[in-house]
């Protein structure tokens with residue numbers, strides 16, 4: 001298992017459209033496990049393959065409090081959406097930024113699991129919102145695209161500034177200095 005690097009806005013690779021998964025092999029299983037590990041470590045409630053520079057239609061989600069409800073959606077398709085929900089969203093690819101987005105509150109999704117078995121599920125609440133957020137990633141779309149041009153430009157500048165601060169001031173704790181005994 002290994003931690004993957006999460007791409008950050010405005011990295012152009014986040015705009016890539018993911019291709020369907022066609023081969024359900026051990027390598028795919030390892031990619032899924034690495035994505036869960038990366039999502040839990042971040043921490044986040046969902047992760048799309050696009051965010052880790054893997055351009056296949058693959059999503060992992062766990063919205064449970066107890067972090068024991070792993071859900072995998074491969075080649076997902078929304079069959080039906082209903083209701084509306086406005087949620088304060090965040091994104092691991094847009095760190096430290098949160099804003100309201102309106103989406104469907106309920107969706108029926110058809111997808112495949114890690115073995116390639118097709119299933120259909122009705123999702124609601126944060127799970128439905130998260131799936132839609134992740135499916136946007138697979139199409140190269142980010143939640144900040146729903147905000148005004150002005151907000152998005154401010155966000156880009158803030159992230160630029162945060163990245164520069166991380167690069168110049170060393171983010172790692174200083175090496176502990178042993179004070180010599182008298």
Ligand code: GNR
Nearest residue numbers: 044045046047089090091092133
């Ligand atoms: O961790 C995440 N939280 C979140 C909160 C509200 C709506 C969507 C999300 S998804 C996000 C993780 C992420 O960036 N997935 O792409």
Ligand code: NI
Nearest residue numbers: 090091092093
């Ligand atoms: Ni995201």
